Amino acid sequence: MRSCWLALLLFFLSQPIYAQATFSEPVNLQQCLSIALEQSASVNEAEAKIDLHRAKLSEVQSNYYPKLSVLGYLAPMFTVNGNAFTQDVDREFDLGSWGPSTHLEALLAMPIYTFGRLESGEYAAKERLAVEKARLREAQNHVKLEVKKFYYTYLYAKTMLPHLKKAEGFVAETLVEAKKLYDASTGKVTKVDLQKLKFAEAEVKKYILQSEEGISLAMSALKHTMGLEENATLELIESKIPKPVADWQTKNMAELLSFAKENRPEWQQIHHGLKAATAFRQSETKSKLPILFVAGTIEHSWAPTRDDSKNPYHYDPYNELFGGVAVGVKWDLDWYLTKAKVQAANATLKEVTALKQLAVTGIPLQVKKSLSESQRFYKQVKLSRKAQKAASKWIAFAGTAYSSGTGEVKDVLEGMVAMLTAKRDYYENMLNFHVAKAELDYAIGQ
Numbered sequence: 398m399r400s401c402w403l404a405l406l407l408f409f410l411s412q413p414i415y416a417q418a419t420f421s422e423p424v425n426l427q428q429c430l431s432i433a434l435e436q437s438a439s440v441n442e443a444e445a446k447i448d449l450h451r452a453k454l455s456e457v458q459s460n461y462y463p464k465l466s467v468l469g470y471l472a473p474m475f476t477v478n479g480n481a482f483t484q485d486v487d488r489e490f491d492l493g494s495w496g497p498s499t500h501l502e503a504l505l506a507m508p509i510y511t512f513g514r515l516e517s518g519e520y521a522a523k524e525r526l527a528v529e530k531a532r533l534r535e536a537q538n539h540v541k542l543e544v545k546k547f548y549y550t551y552l553y554a555k556t557m558l559p560h561l562k563k564a565e566g567f568v569a570e571t572l573v574e575a576k577k578l579y580d581a582s583t584g585k586v587t588k589v590d591l592q593k594l595k596f597a598e599a600e601v602k603k604y605i606l607q608s609e610e611g612i613s614l615a616m617s618a619l620k621h622t623m624g625l626e627e628n629a630t631l632e633l634i635e636s637k638i639p640k641p642v643a644d645w646q647t648k649n650m651a652e653l654l655s656f657a658k659e660n661r662p663e664w665q666q667i668h669h670g671l672k673a674a675t676a677f678r679q680s681e682t683k684s685k686l687p688i689l690f691v692a693g694t695i696e697h698s699w700a701p702t703r704d705d706s707k708n709p710y711h712y713d714p715y716n717e718l719f720g721g722v723a724v725g726v727k728w729d730l731d732w733y734l735t736k737a738k739v740q741a742a743n744a745t746l747k748e749v750t751a752l753k754q755l756a757v758t759g760i761p762l763q764v765k766k767s768l769s770e771s772q773r774f775y776k777q778v779k780l781s782r783k784a785q786k787a788a789s790k791w792i793a794f795a796g797t798a799y800s801s802g803t804g805e806v807k808d809v810l811e812g813m814v815a816m817l818t819a820k821r822d823y824y825e826n827m828l829n830f831h832v833a834k835a836e837l838d839y840a841i842g843q
Contacts, residue, residue, distance in 0.1 A: 422632075423632040423633055423634040424631070424632070424633060424634065425633070425634045425635065426544075426545070426548055426635075429544050429548060429619070429623060429633075430541050430544055430545075432623050432624075432625075433540050433541070433544045433622055433623040433624060434537055434540060434541070435624075436623055436624025436625060437536075437540045437622065437623065437624045438624055439536050439539070439540060440533070440536050440537055440540055441624075442536070443529070443532055443533040443535075443536040443537075444533060446529050446532070446533075447526065447529045447530055447533060449529075450522070450525055450526045450529045451526055453522055453525070453526075454519070454522040454523060454525075454526055457515075457518050457519050457522045458519055458522075460508060460515055460518075461508075461515070462507065463505055463506065463507035464505070464506055464507070465503065465504070465505050466503065466504045466505075466506075467501070467502070467503045467504075468500075468501070468502050468503075469499070469500060469501040469502070470499070470500050471497060471498070471499050472497075472498045472500075473495050473496070473497065473498070474495065474496055474497065474498035474700050474702050474703065474715070475488060475489060475490050475494055475495055475702060476488070476489040476494035476495070476496070476702040476703075477489075477702065477703050477704070478704060479704060480704050480706045480711070480713075494702065495702065496700065496701050496702040497699075497700070497701070498698075498699075498700040498702070498703075498715060499697075499698065499699045499700070500696075500697075500698045500714075501696070501697045501698075502694070502695070502696040502697075503694065503695050503696075504692060504693075504694045505692060505693045505694070506690050506691070506692035506693075507690060507691055507692070508688050508689065508690045509689050509690060509691050509724075510688070510689040511683075511686070511688050511689075512683055512686040512687070512688075513679070513683055514680050514683035514684060514686060514688075515680075517676045517677075517679040517680035517683065518676070518677075518680040520672070520673075520676040521672075521673045521674075521676035521677040521680060522673075524669045524670070524672040524673035524676060525669075525670075525673040527665070527669035527673075528665075528666050528669045528670050528673060530665075531662040531663070531665035531666040531669065532662065532666060534662035534665075534842075535662040535663060535666070538662065538839050538842065539839070540622065541835075541838075541839070542835050542836065542838075542839045543622045544619065544622050544623060545831065545832070545835035546832055546835065547615050547618040547619040547622055548619060548633070549638060549827075549828050549831040549832060549835075550611070550615040550618075550828065551611075551612060551615035551616055551619060551633070552633070552635055552636075552637055552638040552639075552828075553611075553638050553824055553825065553827070553828040554608050554609075554611035554612045554615055555612050555636065555637065556636075556637035556638045556824050557604075557608050557820070557821065557824055558605065558608045558609065558612065560817070560820050561601060561604050561605045561608055561817070562605060564601050564813060564816070564817055565598070565601045565602060565605060567796075567813065568594060568597050568598045568601055568813065569598065571594060571796075571799070571809060572591070572594040572595065572598060574800070575590060575591055575594055576591065579591055590805075590807075593807070593810055594810070597810055597813065597814075601817075604817075616631065619631070638824055638827045638828060638831070639827075639831075640778075640827065641775055641778055641827065641830050641831075641834075645771070645775070645834060646768075646771070646772070646775075650764070650765065650768060653764050653768060653837075653840075653841050654761055654764055656841045656842070656843070657760055657761075657764055657840060657841040657842055659842075660841060660842035660843060661760060661840075661841065661842035662842060663756055663760065663842075664756065664760075666752075667749060667752055667753045667756055670749040670752070671746070671749050671750070671753065674742065674745045674746035674748075674749050675746060677742050677745065677746075678739065678742035678743060678745075678746055681735065681738040681739050681741075681742045682735075682739055682742075684729075684735050684738065685730065685732070685735050687726045687727060687728040688726070688727045688728070689724070689725075689726055690724070690725055690726070690727060691722070691723070691724050691725075692722070692723055692724075692725060693720070693721070693722045693723075694719075694720060694721060694723075695719070695720035696717065696718070696719045696720070697717070697718050697719075698713075698714055698715055698716060698717045698718075699715075699716060700715035700716060703715040703716060704716075760840070763836075763840040764837070764840045764841060766840075767833055767834075767836040767837035767839075767840045768837055770829070770833040770836075771830060771833040771834050771837050774826050774829040774830035774833055775830050777822075777826040777829075777830075778823065778826045778827055778830055781819060781822040781823040781826050782823055784819040784822065784823070785816070785819040785820055785822075785823045787819070788812065788815040788816040788818070788819040788820075789816055789819075791812040791815055791816070792809070792812030792813055792815070792816045794812075795808040795809045795811075795812040796809055796812070
């Protein structure tokens with residue numbers, strides 16, 4: 398036993414942590430999804446529930462097979478001479494008059510007909526197992542959705558950071574030049590202009606801190622969703638948020654709804670859940686019916702300190718051998734308990750029916766909303782891209798004019814704000830598009 402425990406301990410200690418064994422190189426989105434499906438606690442929990450209901454199915458199916466019940470004991474017994482047919486019965490209690498008394502009885506029983514109750518219970522357990530398998534797919538899809546959200550949020554924050562730092566350097570350079578002009582008393586820069594530049598510098602630094610914190614939090618959330626420890630090393634191949642592909646939409650609304658009806662795991666849960674609840678109600682309703690069974694029994698008792706009676710009509714619990722086979726009926730009548738169980742089964746069926754009504758309208762609405770948002774953010778990416786180009790030209794012209802002394806600092810600040818706003822909107826719309834596309838994939842069960 399000690400060797401077995403030692404071998405088991407060495408096995409677990411020798412298993413490398415998944416993160417340390419796999420993340421020596423940067424990973425892409427698909428690798429993150431694969432790791433999350435393998436490591437996620439919610440997915441593992443759903444798999445454990447499948448094992449649980451598979452065991453419950455085996456428990457129900459075990460009722461088809463014979464059950465063996467055995468009782469045996471060994472006890473001390475004093476000596477008795479004589480039996481029920483003799484007038485004189487002598488009892489001896491001295492130390493040498495004691496001996497063993499053994500008893501063994503065994504009953505082997507198997508149901509042969511349950512009026513459909515056992516079959517209904519087995520069918521309900523099978524459908525319930527199918528529900529849990531669909532819930533596993535739902536858990537996997539949810540994990541994929543969460544991984545995509547944090548993956549793209551991390552890339553969004555990391556993409557914005559270089560632009561913010563570039564803006565910080567631009568403001569710092571402008572502030573240095575403005576101080577020179579102010580100190581030279583040229584009249585081109587006022588005290589108000591300097592304070593505006595200092596305010597802009599502080600604002601940019603604030604956004605940099607927010608972006609850096611966003612990178613850290615998004616990475617922590619991504620690791621958590623993937624089932625990794627906080628100190629696990631994880632580096633992504635992509636360094637900035639990707640642009641939407643032009644052919645991202647290949648199905649229209651009708652095709653998406655049809656696809657969702659076939660692939661959304663919630664539909665499978667409802668489909669199998671209705672069957673399970675109906676069969677469960679039938680099983681509980683039939684619980685008031687009898688069970689026919691066949692059984693075989695054998696009893697053997699032996700006590701050498703007792704005289705053996707040879708008369709078969711004499712009950713002798715100390716020296717006896719008996720066996721036989723019989724067909725019987727078992728009937729448990731508990732009307733109030735049966736009524737309560739049927740009510741519980743009806744409530745379960747009502748609950749699943751309500752979920753079906755909710756899914757009939759809720760899933761199409763979810764698909765429509767996700768598709769609409771994906772289309773809207775895709776269009777906004779294109780529009781914000783144009784705004785970004787215009788803002789870049791704006792600040793370029795304003796900076797040139799200000800450097801040559803023909804422009805004002807207000808134009809530079811407004812141009813910088815416009816450029817940062819345009820870039821933020823551009824990348825934010827990218828993030829919103831990728832999240833909406835991920836939610837659309839989730840909505841159709843892809």
